[in-house]
Amino acid sequence: MDVTWSIGELAARAGLSVKAIRYYTDIGLLPTAPRSEGGHRRYPPQALEQLRLVRQLRALDVPIAAITGVASGGQRLGDLVAEQLAGTRAQLAELRWREAALQALEECSGPERLRRLRVLAGVRCRPQAITDLARAWERVLPPGLPARLADAITAQAVPEPPRDPTPDAVLAYAELHLLVAEPAFLDYWAASHVRDKASLYAALLDASDGAAPAVAAGRAPHGCEAMDALCRACARAHDTKDTSGFRAFMATDMQTAVPLFRRYWQRLDTLTSAPGPSLGRTHCWLVEGVIAEHGPASAGAVNGRPPAPGR
Numbered sequence: 001m002d003v004t005w006s007i008g009e010l011a012a013r014a015g016l017s018v019k020a021i022r023y024y025t026d027i028g029l030l031p032t033a034p035r036s037e038g039g040h041r042r043y044p045p046q047a048l049e050q051l052r053l054v055r056q057l058r059a060l061d062v063p064i065a066a067i068t069g070v071a072s073g074g075q076r077l078g079d080l081v082a083e084q085l086a087g088t089r090a091q092l093a094e095l096r097w098r099e100a101a102l103q104a105l106e107e108c109s110g111p112e113r114l115r116r117l118r119v120l121a122g123v124r125c126r127p128q129a130i131t132d133l134a135r136a137w138e139r140v141l142p143p144g145l146p147a148r149l150a151d152a153i154t155a156q157a158v159p160e161p162p163r164d165p166t167p168d169a170v171l172a173y174a175e176l177h178l179l180v181a182e183p184a185f186l187d188y189w190a191a192s193h194v195r196d197k198a199s200l201y202a203a204l205l206d207a208s209d210g211a212a213p214a215v216a217a218g219r220a221p222h223g224c225e226a227m228d229a230l231c232r233a234c235a236r237a238h239d240t241k242d243t244s245g246f247r248a249f250m251a252t253d254m255q256t257a258v259p260l261f262r263r264y265w266q267r268l269d270t271l272t273s274a275p276g277p278s279l280g281r282t283h284c285w286l287v288e289g290v291i292a293e294h295g296p297a298s299a300g301a302v303n304g305r306p307p308a309p310g311r
Helices: 007-014 018-026 045-059 064-071 077-106 110-121 128-140 147-157 167-179 183-190 197-217 225-237 244-254 258-271 279-294
Strands: none
Touching: 007 018, 007 045, 018 045, 045 064, 064 077, 077 110, 077 167, 110 167, 128 147, 128 167, 128 183, 147 197, 147 258, 147 279, 167 258, 183 258, 197 225, 197 279, 225 244, 225 279, 244 279, 258 279
16 A cells, blocks of 8 residues: 555654645645545655755755756756856855955045945946946947957957956956046047048057067067057058158047056956956057157147047
8 A cells, every 4th residue: 555644744754834835735846646535635755755855955045936847847956956056156256246345445445435436336246247348348449340350359358357356356347347438448449530440450459469579578669660560550541651740640649548548458457367468558558659759748748639549
C-alpha cells in the first residue's frame, strides 16, 4: 500500500503550517494532491521532497517566483542556481560601487564634498554606466563615420567601470561622463566644417599610432614626423596648405579644448592598465606639441570659438 499523508501530517513532517502548504499549492509550488474516497487530500512522499527543496532554496533567499519554475519542472535546478548567482554578483558590484562612492564623499568635506556629490550623482551603476558612456561617444563622433574608425576610438575611450572600485576610480569614471558632455569636447570631435570626416579621422588615428613610441619614451614632440602628419591632415581637411601660419591658426583654435582631452585621458588612465600610451594620450601630446611650437605665449590668451579637428 502506498504511503500518503494528510495535509496536517505533511505539515508536521515538513515543519510548515497547514496554511503555508495551502499557499504553496495555490501558487504552483506544490501540485494539488488527489483526494481519498472520503474526500480528503492525501499527499505522497514526493510532496515532502518538494517542500524540503522549497525551504532550502528559501533559506538562500531565492524568491518564490524563481522557485516556481523548478517546482513545476519548467526549469532545471542548475539553471536557477546560475541565474541567482549572476544576479547576486551584479548586486555585489552595485554595492561595491556605492560603497566606493560614499567613501569618496566621506574622505572630504565642505565645497569639495558638494562638488564630488554633483559628479557622482550623474552616473548610474554597472551596466547602465557603460551604456550611458558609449551612447555619449556616439553623440560625440560624427554621424556616418566608418565603423572601424568609430570602434577604434570607442574601444579605448569607453572603459568598463572597475569591478572592485576605489573611491578615486569611481570619481574618475563619473568625471568621464561629465567631460564627454562638455560643449567644447563635442564641437572638437564633430568636425562640422570637414566634408571628408572619414579621411580626417583615419589620418588622426595614424598620427597617434605613429607618435606612440615617442610618447612612451618620454620625448618631446619637436621634430616629430607624427606631428607633421597631424598638421598635414588638418590642413587637407581645411582645404589649405600646411604652413606656419596655418599651424598658428591650429594652435590657437585647439587651445580651448585640449585641457578637456588631457583631463579625460588622465582619468581614463586611472581606470585602465593597458600597455603603452592610449590613442587619446598621443593625440593630446601631438596637439600640445603644436600649441607649444606655434601657439600664443600664455594659455587662455585667445578667446575663440571651440575648435574642431583640423581647424
